[in-house]
Amino acid sequence: MSTTFVLLPGAGSDSWYWHLVAPRLRAEGYEVLTPDLPWTDDTAGLAEYTDVVVEAIGGRRNVVIVAQSMSGFVAPMVCERVPVGLLVLVAAMTPKPGESPGEWWGATGQERAQREQADRDGRTVDFDPRELFFHDVPADVTAQAFERGERSPSDTPFEKPWPLAAWPDVPTRFLLCRDDRLFPADFQRRVVRERLGIVPDEMDGGHLPALARPQELTRRLLDYVRSG
Template sequence: MATYVLIHGAGSDARYWHRVVPLLHTEGHRVVLPELPVDDDAAGLAEYADAVVAAVDGSPGTDGDLVVVAQSMAGFTAPLVCGRLPVRLLVLVAAMVPAPGESPGDWWANTGFAEARAELDRSEGRDPAAGFDPLVTFFHDVPAEVTAEAMAQAPRGQSDTPFAKPWPLDRWPDVPTRFLLGRQDRFFPAAFQRRVVRERLGFAPDEMDSGHLPALSRPEELVRRLEAYRTQAGLR
């Protein structure tokens, strides 16, 4: 039995994982769902990591191998947790990959995100200058009923605070790491992610057919991938 720690992305909450959790429970694993203080202007990356550690420490029965799964911006938080918890495996899903000393705010220009996103939009017939529409960018492959349920929830704001300070680590943690991208991701294009992961982590990412939100659009496939990573790593 493993303990999966599922960390949501920016402007989101732990409900993002609601289609994944029962599938992991069916496999016999425990799940910890930290709630990051994304709408708190007093909270930065350090406080985000504190929230994850507190959630794990406050969850009874979280023995067994610890697997941390980070979605999107949580790629900045998850490595900080690895220095404070006995993490056996780190899985990044459609995630940002920080460089030492880089702030989340600088990540966008440093990686060439805007150019990559505009190129993808043009190649798929969308106007790069159009305003951001989450239904187009995030929910295009999410089932209609799941999208409707998500849209019915009160929106959660994202503070700018965690984007301001540099990522404090001088290197990637010494924890086995896997990266899973979505081939139909309209936010972090697949070609862009392949380049960034190779440049920053030194390996080729794995791929699945999904957009930016695979926990909502392809939960069964996502759990199969997570379980495969776990068994490949020799974890319980």
């Protein structure tokens, strides 16, 4: 049975985020789905995002879900509805039952962690997307991203609690990025240990590895699948 990669983008992003990774996976013989989630739709929340992914998967059985950033809230919900062989969280938010995405930031201590990391780096914590997200993304890819325009996510998905009673019974790997300025490495190590009970794998780079380091990210994903 062939393996299908289902690549989920972070909040406000879309399938373009995976445009440097998806072709590499396909070149290795894998089917790849990159569904666009309705981040900007004020009528849509986590349940509707999950519906989009489940519909895209259809009847496929041997599925690997890769979830970037806020899609860490969506991917486990998909796992409850379709057969998933592996869940890979990349620079992701890790929810716990009853916690909304809006509550996650305070509950995990993200703001303090981001501020302390910025102090150590000698940076400000002003919201500058280029400095926060694109600091290690090649200039030409960054230019393409900004030419595509901003897609500000709706507030709707941040309001309702994550509905699962527990993490799904699916093999799960977490890949953190050591130079992530939004979710610093020490922060992620702690949150993943506390909430998933696992030790995350690590790679260099910032919050957007599919744009900054697509070759390495692809290799990591292939290694996960090929190692069983």
